[in-house]
Amino acid sequence: MSRSRDICRIATRVTLVALLSMSLGGCVETVPEELVESIESLDRDLSTLRASDVNPAAYSKFSRQWIALQGRIRSEENIVRWPWEDNELETDLEALQVEGTQLLSDVNSRIQAQRTTAETKLAKIEQRLRLLNSRVGDIGSRVVLGEHPVETEVHVKQARLFLEQGQFEHSIQASERAGRILLTQTALLTNELGRYADDDLIAAWRESAQRTIDWSRTHRAQAIVVSKADRVLTLYKNGRKVLTYPIRLGSRGIRAKQHYGDGATPEGEYRIQRKRGPGQTPYFRALILDYPNIDDRRRFEEAQKAGLIPKSQHMPGLIQLHGIAQGISDQPYGSIVLDNPQIAQLFDQVAVGTPVNIVGALESQNSISLVLADLGDQEEET
Secondary structure, eight states, rough: OOOHHHHHHHHHHHHHHHHHHHHTTTOOSSSSSHHHHHHHHHHHHHHTHHHHHHHHHHHHHHHHHHHHHHEEEEHHTTTTOOOOOOHHHHHHHHHHHHHHHHHHHHHHHHHHHHHHHHHHHHHHHHHHHHHHHHHHHHOOOGGGGTHHHHHHHHHHHHHHHHHHTOHHHHHHHHHHHHHHHHHHHHHHHHHHHHHGGOOHHHHHHHHHOOOOOHHHHHHHHHHEEEEEETTTTEEETEEEEEEEEEOOTTTTTTOOSTTTTTTOOOEEEEEEEEEEETTTTTSSSEEEEESSSSHHHHHHHHHHHTTTOOOTTTOOOOEEOOOOOTTOOOTTTTTTTHHHHHHHHHHOOOOOOOOEEEOOOSSSSSSSHHHHHHHHHHHHHO
């Protein structure tokens, strides 16, 4: 009987030890390492992507939660729990993991959208800048823009650099700054050169040119018509076109002439006052015009009275058609330049007293109005 009781006690102890061992083996840590590592990885990825800049509110919330959970992790890292016990820390970590995963996806989507926007804006601005540079060069009006082209190019380069560095928001801002300067440039050109798209003024220029052609026909003599917009000189004889030459103007030639030294080429009806041949001019051949005439002097005096021209400015003078001399700049500073073979031929065909009519443009669809229209179209598209 005693032996039977001993056996029962031993069996009971063995059973209790076994049950205790099984229970202890089923205990779990409060802080799951894999879950923590997953959130740490999410935090690193968000930091690398500059989530604080891309979605500051959501990233700030995520960071605050992560910091708070890290404090709880440190305080509970040595605690073990029974499998059936609630683990609030694990639940909160799982919730943060889900939130971080969603935030990472959102940040990636926003970055891709920013990249697309930055690339699109920069491409449009670069296209507009190329168009402006090429078309402004075509009509010789770069001086109208002053320092604006240089400033625009600086911002475009900044936008390109930011784009390559992945700083898409900064790239967008730089492109927008460049765009605003381009708008200013377009407005300057339109304000300064809009008269070349003025139908009433073009009609007046055309009427004036026709008077010169009619004079040639009536007097059976030569007459010259110059179109500044299209850079063309045409010689008429007996009212018929006999020669057409390309011409060059100075850097400010397409502007309206106002005062001495402004570099603009005047517009009006003139006559050849003197002819200067070899040895009489540094410009190979030269035809001196009777500029300023009565109309030019009247306009100058009216502009001074209206305060448009300072009283210190002088009445301009010495406008000529001339060739090119070696060692001398071919910038005409208000005059009109032809290549030497052409000025030589023209020189031999005209006499002192020959009418020379300089107009802005003869057609509404002239080179300058087309440039302004192109730039306006680009402005609307951007």
